[in-house]
Amino acid sequence: MDLGLQGQLVTTQTFDYTVSFETNGGCELRIENEYILQTPHGTLSFSPEPSNADSEPLKSLAEQSISHASVENDGTLGVTFANGNELRVQPSPSYEAWTVAGPRGMKVVCMPGEELAIWNATEA
Template sequence: MRLMLAAVTVDAARAAAGQRRWHVSDTARVVAAMDLGFAGQAVLSTDFGYTVALQFGGGYQVHVEVPLTLRIDGLDREIEPGRNADASAVAQLSGQVVSVARADDSGGLRIQFAGGTRLVATPDSAFEAWTVAGPDGLKVVCGPGGELSVWSPRQS
């Protein structure tokens, strides 16, 4: 993960536990897309309500709280958390293996699956759009306007 940080804050309590929280300001530019670290992991389960929740192997989870685009079988489908008609499309992700999982410099989330399926979520101007959580306390949160906050994994 290569970041050029314009403004960085470190949460002291987490730093004492060997974990750092990075706050990436809206003036910061990501030199390259941020690899979220769970390529090669399969979707173990999905949950659909007012949040789209995906559980992956390796201890990774993704929660999306905004409308997203899901491409399945070459067709883009707009998925809105809380709209019951979309639950079956999200359930089709079960068992699929991630080939790419990235966040971009605008706060967008892109998860590409080996079979061509893809999930794309964009930031919301007023609310947190998505969260990725991983092993050892890794967390990436897309805040309002696409501002990313990153908590690095605890060091062993």
């Protein structure tokens, strides 16, 4: 499932016990599970925690354009950035792994066990 984030620019990053990225298109991506960042220099694994704010590879996503964002059939989220990095988040068997929220009430949540909860944007 395509999430429709192509061309949006990451404007804000927040690191606490979740990781959040906000875009200039009014979308928010919130990660609450372990995730990986595939870069041209290798694959890095992260847990959502405040110490990630010091990670140069994660900082490099600020001001990057999103090339593609989609959800695989098993609930895995994949976000590819213009600099070639790819963020991947797999579902969790126990809790919500990630959420993408957008304008007009659009929301996709990866529920425990690969199930997706989907709210479509309302017409304005």
